[in-house]
Amino acid sequence: MSTPTPAPPIATGASTTSASAPQTAPPAAPPAAPPADALLVATDLVKSYGPVKAVQGVTFHCNPGEVLALVGENGAGKSTVAKMLAGAVTPTSGTIIVGGEPLASGSVKQSRLSGVRCAFQELALVPDWTVAENLSLPDGAPLRGFSQKKSVAAASALLKAFDLPHIDPRAAVGTLSLADRQLVEIARALAGKPRLLILDEASSALTPPGVQWLFTRIRELTAAGGSVIYVSHRLGEIAEIADRGTVLRDGQVAGEFVRGGWTDDELISLMAGREAERFFPDPPERTTDAVALSVTELRSDGLDGVSLSLGAGEILGIGGLQGHGQAELLRALFGAAPAVAKEWTIAGRRIKSTTPVRSVRHGLGYVPEDRKREGLALEMSVGENLLAPWLKAYQLGGRPRLAMERGWIDGILSALSVRTRGSNELAGSLSGGNQQKLVFGRWMDRSRTVILLHDPTRGIDVRAKQELYGAIVDLAKQGVGILWFSTEVEELVHVCHRVVVLYQGKVADELTGARLTADAIVGAAVGSTGSISLTTDEEDLR
């Protein structure tokens, strides 16, 4: 991983994580007219799925060498626009012009020939194939031929050129961490030497150094005249990397913004169409010393003797770079991976080992890293997905239970503002962020002792994040112990009582009170004993 590049200067007032007074949504301005040399001009794009109008007349442009952010709440239509540009979705109507030439609609091949490459949060890699084989797919155009030897050598050179020497080209993609899979997906798109690179929440599983790696690649690309469409819910990243932005709301353009000319509150208001609220809630006051979960010298693949204790009603953050044992810790504690410990208790009861079904019975809940592989059945309904752990744990028949639980299901959908046509809609047709809400929502109001969270706000819009923070704090108030790994350091700093940082499968540091800062988390994450800074302005992270 390269040394983090310092953030370029941002005009005063940009992207403040704010607790200031709410502001009303500024009125939407008409989209700016594209200059003659615009690389991309999208005009009046519409996409309907039967009665669902995912995108309703979206117009925007992107100039050569520019990073254009596309922002909006979950379900606003960002991915649908990105997929239309990529040729993966055929517009119902509208035009897309790239480099002065109309793009044949709904053709991935034509989009690629026009120099468009994409990296999505929902990875398009083949998990059973090696990294080298995945890089040899058509999107990685320079790597031709499937000769193992040649493709491994070419992939090694490519990974080295992109400063990713830690990724083994011979490893099956499915065995990599989600963050490394995302890096491979981005490297594959970059290998196609794009004129227009679309990053659809491609940074969502990356920790700060991974994001800085991505920004270095973006700056290389734009310096060479390439353009980037950057879709993200992380407003700090947008402040740092985007030159301009287009805000989508309900499938329409709600407004545009330029670098340095906005605050978080203004952008949130524009996305939501209503006032912004305070961003991070404080962790609740603890009223008991009871221990919800404790483990001494927990060992598992990737864990080298982790000891920790989680109090009832405590929000305990897990920090660190991905690949240092966070995923393994949560999986081991839930019984999704074999593990042994010297001592292991849940709500004071000793256990020797566990399995997912036993964990649910013991009162545990788990939001896994990869919602598509471990969290959801996309071909099942929203309601069935919310009930999935309960059907398995108690072996109840599906349909009657679904009817009995209608009130609970509707309550969760409403509490988390899941954008759905109802509990019978297939989970697979929900936007990514709304799918993520289901994986969290299934554990709400279910008398849990402990909830294990792996980056639960990944891919979730800012308003939904606030709702989720509120839900986490409420669970803690009810006495639930929360163990929370996040790739967003600010969440750990603001919403957790305490943070343990993992490094090489061990607890490297425990941070609380005045020591609980973003720099301390990041420093401990790279094995540093002193404090290091990833930003020019500490206020950005604190």
Ligand SMILES: Nc1ncnc2c1ncn2[C@@H]1O[C@H](COP(=O)(O)OP(=O)(O)OP(=O)(O)O)[C@@H](O)[C@H]1O
């Ligand atoms: N294949 C589909 N069938 C039916 N509806 C769909 C389909 N794909 C998307 N939609 C709907 O279109 C709307 C826009 O979805 P889209 O994925 O573009 O949103 P998004 O802004 O990318 O959201 P997120 O931030 O959650 O990824 C949503 O209401 C979604 O449910």
